[in-house]
Structure formats: C-alpha cells, structure tokens
Amino acid sequence: MKFVVITKTPDITEEGNRAVSFLYKSYDKINNAKCYVVGISSVKPLPKPVGIVHVPVFDEGEIVICDDSGREIDGMKRKPSKWHINFTEFDTLEKAIALVNKMEGE
DSSP: OEEEEEEEOOOTTSTTSEEEEEEEEEEETTTTEEEEEESOOSSSSOOOOOEEEEEESOOTTOEEEEOTTSOBSSTTOOOGGGSSOEEEEESSHHHHHHHHHHHHHO
C-alpha cells in the first residue's frame, strides 16, 4: 500500500488533470432553492443531464491511498501516474500527512 500526496496540478484550463462530468438540475432542500449538481446524481433513474463540465481529477494536497500497482484502492480507482500531475509516494500515512501539513504552511 502507498500513500500518494498530490503536490502539483495544472490549471483546470490545461490538459492533464481534467475529466468530463455531467451537470444535473437538482433541488436544495436546506435552502429551498433550485440548483445544479456536478457528477453522478443520487436520483434513480438518472435525470437527463443539462450540460457537460470539466472537473479536476486530483486536487493539490489530496492524499490518495493506492495499491502496489499505483491505483487508488477505493472510490474511482484513479491512477496518479496516468495524469500530468506531480505527486510523492510514502509508505506511511503519517509521512503523507506531514507533507500535506508542510504544503499548507507554505
């Protein structure tokens, strides 16, 4: 198991760290207002998307837990090495957290 810290990502307008996601109409029950939701809707069946948007695949300072092949063990099974981003691998979570704390303190 590897703990991967994302250290640098390109701007969302550049290639290398963006994916296509769907935009859905939704309703915010807390604020009692119409809104839009990016990503997979929790409503089944899925409503028809109203648009397509680009979203980042990784965020700087994110810790991704990967298997020995470098693929995320849970979630979307992302593989940092397949994207145009900078990252550092650690063998312990504590070391990964220390780097993130250092990055946030800069």
